[in-house]
Amino acid sequence: MRLTSFTDIGFRALMRLASAPERAFSTAEIADEFKLSRHHLAKSIAVLANAGMVESRRGGGGGVQLGRPADQIRLGDIVRILEEGQPLVECFSSGDGCTITPVCCLKHYLGDAEQAFLAALDQHTLADCTLTPLEAAR
Amino acid sequence: MRLTSFTDIGFRALMRLASAPERAFSTAEIADEFKLSRHHLAKSIAVLANAGMVESRRGGGGGVQLGRPADQIRLGDIVRILEEGQPLVECFSSGDGCTITPVCCLKHYLGDAEQAFLAALDQHTLADCTLTPLEAAR
Numbered sequence: 001m002r003l004t005s006f007t008d009i010g011f012r013a014l015m016r017l018a019s020a021p022e023r024a025f026s027t028a029e030i031a032d033e034f035k036l037s038r039h040h041l042a043k044s045i046a047v048l049a050n051a052g053m054v055e056s057r058r059g060g061g062g063g064v065q066l067g068r069p070a071d072q073i074r075l076g077d078i079v080r081i082l083e084e085g086q087p088l089v090e091c092f093s094s095g096d097g098c099t100i101t102p103v104c105c106l107k108h109y110l111g112d113a114e115q116a117f118l119a120a121l122d123q124h125t126l127a128d129c130t131l132t133p134l135e136a137a138r
Numbered sequence: 139m140r141l142t143s144f145t146d147i148g149f150r151a152l153m154r155l156a157s158a159p160e161r162a163f164s165t166a167e168i169a170d171e172f173k174l175s176r177h178h179l180a181k182s183i184a185v186l187a188n189a190g191m192v193e194s195r196r197g198g199g200g201g202v203q204l205g206r207p208a209d210q211i212r213l214g215d216i217v218r219i220l221e222e223g224q225p226l227v228e229c230f231s232s233g234d235g236c237t238i239t240p241v242c243c244l245k246h247y248l249g250d251a252e253q254a255f256l257a258a259l260d261q262h263t264l265a266d267c268t269l270t271p272l273e274a275a276r
Binding site: 033117128 | 226227
């Protein structure tokens with residue numbers, strides 16, 4: 001069972017933003033700190049921004065910051081946003097070619113398991129996994 | 139969140155085997171029915187055989203059949219076997235290059251969520267999702 005690297009990167013960025021919610025971070029700064037591709041990071045942040053989890057601040061000292069307090073961002077919701085369009089198995093997608101689907105009971109159990117995964121994450125918020133502030137870590 | 143196609147294929151094969159536990163199926167027969175690659179199917183079945191979930195019968199009428207009764211095969215165990223070596227995120231693998239890992243609390247929560255996923259599946263066995271016998275479906 002795998003989450004995409006897209007989601008993994010998004011989590012890292014959110015944890016960094018949560019460490020200093022009052023200030024904005026440039027994508028380049030986060031990418032350099034975590035040794036990530038700026039391009040991939042920017043794509044994850046764009047999806048998070050579209051969902052309101054991150055917002056951009058323009059001008060001098062501009063960059064991105066959390067769109068709402070870290071304790072109001074459930075970990076399950078982060079996965080729901082970043083993994084959207086990633087089917088657990090083939091029959092969870094619109095282009096399902098599985099010949100069993102019409103008579104398959106497994107899909108239901110897999111769906112329940114996916115919900116259990118997300119429910120477990122929903123017990124925690126981004127505030128529970130904030131990173132050490134960048135300045136303190138240096 | 140995705141399971142590999144390797145796991146997906148293994149599930150389909152097990153559901154077919156469970157529909158007629160007394161007889162053996164050839165890999166070609168299952169692959170043709172489900173329109174799967176024989177090569178990919180054989181690889182999944184080999185892993186299941188190695189774990190004792192499937193066993194081979196030689197000679198005339200030979201092929202593969204369940205290695206133990208379907209009601210003794212938990213769905214979570216099928217995922218554990220077929221997804222072995224598939225890390226949920228980078229830090230679940232031995233080649234972890236994430237710079238946050240030493241101070242990251244998220245890994246623990248993701249691990250709990252993965253366990254919740256498997257525990258939900260463990261509430262059911264292969265006997266709960268046996269396919270209609272092949273003969274009846276024709």
